[in-house]
Amino acid sequence: MIADSSGSFIYVLEHDSPAPTSTSSVPVASTNNANCAAALTGAITCGDITAFSVNSTTGRLTLLVNAQVTTAGGGSPLPYFPIPSNPVDFVMSSGIVLTMSGTATAVDTTTGPTLAVQRSFRTLTTPPTGS
């Protein structure tokens, strides 16, 4: 979890984005999450960043929805920002949230499940208004 320098926004990195069929408050990781493909072409799994604004008086958090991507099947904006699967780390710099993710590209079946990864970046820009 990171906050911007003003303390006005908080960003939470999540390894597995909630599946579209999840109806409870407990996220369910999916192996075929249509919400991932809605934001990341061809993706069937993904991580995500959930963003909140912070009330400077009470500290209360307000969810920032993803106005650019609607939930699978249309309708409401996604309540998170999909990022490529297997996120490793994320930082904020110059108003930009940068996420480093690794996507599995090979599994060695002769010596065990060793994983080769290719890191990629997903970027989220954050204007001062945060919405």
Add this chain to the structure above:
Amino acid sequence: MNQNSTNTLINVTQGTALVTGGSYVFVLDNEAPNPNPTGAASQILAYTIGSGGALQAATNGVIPMTRTSPTLRGWRWSRRVNGSTWLTREQHHRYGDGRERSGGLRDEQSVSTH
């Protein structure tokens, strides 16, 4: 809040951490640089952030990691009085009762050329 596209990092396949400092984003990568005249086991790659968050490789932005391994977290960027810049990591101690405190320098890596 707007969401932009991905960048694929060239020559980075074992990235372990991101550190921001100055006008740079540093990627810690647990693999040797290529070419590798110093025999380093790992590397740091420096980038600047362009329009919309696109990363641009910094000039001379491949830094052999000579003093330690990048595989552990907790690196911070710092600038010293003489203007040199470093990535540093503090020592962490855990008491028998589970309490934890930090203090003292555990690792450091110069990134002064950037």
